[in-house]
Amino acid sequence: MSTSADVLILGAGPAGLTAAISLARQMQSSIVFDDGAYRNDPAEYMHLIPGFDHVSPEHFRKTARENMLGNYEHISIRMAKVDSAEKDEATGRFTIKDDAGVAWQGKKLVLANGVEDVFPPIEGYGACWGKAIFHCLFCKGYEQRGQASAGVLAIGPPSANPAAVLHVARQVVPLSKKVTIYTNGVPETASALSSATEGVSVFHVDDREIEQFVLLEGNQGLRLQFKDGSSAEEAFLAHTPGTRPRGPFAQQLGLEQTPGGDVKAGPPFYQTSVKGVFAAGDNCGLMKNVPHAIFSGSLAGMGAQSQIVAEELGQKPLFG
Numbered sequence: 398m399s400t401s402a403d404v405l406i407l408g409a410g411p412a413g414l415t416a417a418i419s420l421a422r423q424m425q426s427s428i429v430f431d432d433g434a435y436r437n438d439p440a441e442y443m444h445l446i447p448g449f450d451h452v453s454p455e456h457f458r459k460t461a462r463e464n465m466l467g468n469y470e471h472i473s474i475r476m477a478k479v480d481s482a483e484k485d486e487a488t489g490r491f492t493i494k495d496d497a498g499v500a501w502q503g504k505k506l507v508l509a510n511g512v513e514d515v516f517p518p519i520e521g522y523g524a525c526w527g528k529a530i531f532h533c534l535f536c537k538g539y540e541q542r543g544q545a546s547a548g549v550l551a552i553g554p555p556s557a558n559p560a561a562v563l564h565v566a567r568q569v570v571p572l573s574k575k576v577t578i579y580t581n582g583v584p585e586t587a588s589a590l591s592s593a594t595e596g597v598s599v600f601h602v603d604d605r606e607i608e609q610f611v612l613l614e615g616n617q618g619l620r621l622q623f624k625d626g627s628s629a630e631e632a633f634l635a636h637t638p639g640t641r642p643r644g645p646f647a648q649q650l651g652l653e654q655t656p657g658g659d660v661k662a663g664p665p666f667y668q669t670s671v672k673g674v675f676a677a678g679d680n681c682g683l684m685k686n687v688p689h690a691i692f693s694g695s696l697a698g699m700g701a702q703s704q705i706v707a708e709e710l711g712q713k714p715l716f717g
Contacts, residue, residue, distance in 0.1 A: 398472075401502040402426040405493055405703050407479050407646065408509030410435055410692035412678030413688050414461050419698025421469035424706060426697075428501060430493075432478040434643070435680060436511050439527030444536050445688050446698075449663075460534045475501075475633075482506060482646045489673055504708075505701040508647075508660060508669070508696060509677040512640040512685065513618075521610035521619075529612055529619040530634045533686050534568040541632050547573035548621075548637035551590065552581045555657065559589045565635050570599055579621065582606030603629070608712050642680045650674055659683075666700025667693050668717045675700050700702060 404411045409431030417427045437443060437454045444450050449457050465472055477495035486489050491506040499625055507715045514532075517524045522530065530550070531537035541547070547569050551562045563577060576599055580587040587604035594600035609622040613633075618632045641658050653661040653670035662669045662676035669676050675697035678690040700717065707714035 400499065401426075402428045402473070402525070403465075403503060404428075404505045404507060404698070405491060405501055405503035406430065406507040406509055407482070407493070407644070408507075408511055408678065409458070409462075409474060410415065410437075410509065410511060410678060410690060411457070412511075412690035412697075413507065413509035414458070414465060415691045415694030416675075416677055416698035416701075417472045417510060418469065419695050420702055421465070423472040423702045423706075424471060425702050426471045427473070427507075428503070429472065429474045430479050430495065431474055431476050432633055433476065434511075436514070436685075440537070442540075443453075443687055444539070446691070478512075479644065479646075482649055484650060484671065484673065491673065493658070495520055497678050504705055505673045505675065506650075507675045507694075507701060508642075508679055508680060509697070510643045510646065510680060512679045513643050515549075515639040515641060517638060519607055519610060519617070521612070525610045525612045525619050525634075528616040529631075530610070530636055532635075532637045534565070534572070534635055536686050537570050538568075538633065542572045544573040544632035546575040546577065546631055548577040548579055548634045549632040550581070550634050551578050551586055552583070552636075554639055555636075557583070557638050559586065559593055561588060561637075562586075563593055565637070566600060569635055574597060575601065577601045577603050577631065579607065580604045582624075583655075607635075615692050640679070640685065652676075662693075665696065666703065666716055667697040668700055672717060673701075673704065 403425040404427040406429045409429050420427045440452045443454050450593040479493050482493045491503050493501050525673040549566045591602045605623040608624045611620040621629045660676040660681045667675050677697040679685040682689045703714045
């Protein structure tokens with residue numbers, strides 16, 4: 398395998414794979430680096446993608462790879478963890494190094510490396526994540542519809558904001574007859590939500606402090622164990638934990654980041670604050686799901702292609 402390509406893509410989830418296809422459609426070569434870590438691994442199924450709705454994330458990735466590698470000679474996939482990325486300001490080109498010490502060069506760089514979820518420090522949260530605690534009720538939750546009771550966890554940024562909590566709680570309403578909002582012993586949050594939900598019988602606010610989450614047998618819900626010795630069971634909880642971009646690349650490249658830690662990038666082509674560096678997927682968007690990953694990955698690939706061809710012709714690209 399060559400150690401150079403038109404574009405280096407860090408991350409082999411939906412965002413990175415889609416960026417590679419966009420580039421290949423315009424005869425641009427790419428190397429996609431896959432470290433084998435995927436945010437949706439705990440999920441049994443993924444949704445919202447026609448033709449791939451309610452299939453495992455692994456099945457989606459395998460099918461996508463086989464399809465793209467069978468159709469396009471310009472795409473290579475390298476199983477490796479990337480440790481560093483840098484830009485040569487004199488040439489505008491990029492060099493990355495993997496964990497085997499191999500250096501790779503490219504004209505452009507797409508960061509599709511995803512994010513890591515930062516779980517609240519409550520015992521059992523991680524064991525319930527993706528099984529009974531869901532961050533997106535368009536991605537998960539439909540299969541649990543018709544429940545007697547489900548909940549929303551209103552703790553930690555961004556999930557303790559009352560307006561954001563109510564936004565999520567309203568997504569639980571079609572799936573459950575009762576929706577309990579757990580504020581984990583924060584009286585200010587409980588008071589604000591109690592006022593906001595007054596007179597709406599489907600909503601209930603519970604301010605007991607949570608000691609532990611316990612996943613029920615067969616992943617059929619979870620039990621909340623409170624510090625006062627009491628407990629409650631829910632079919633599922635909706636909660637959006639904080640996130641941080643995977644890898645050190647934003648810092649190494651000097652990229653601007655949002656207050657929430659995401660890489661600052663957006664339409665039309667998801668270029669970051671550094672020319673030639675594009676971002677795609679969960680690391681650059683509020684909606685951290687597969688449809689957004691595919692959308693932004695496609696545009697990032699298009700943006701990289703546009704820059705490469707314009708520069709080869711001695712012209713200025715329309716954007717960036």
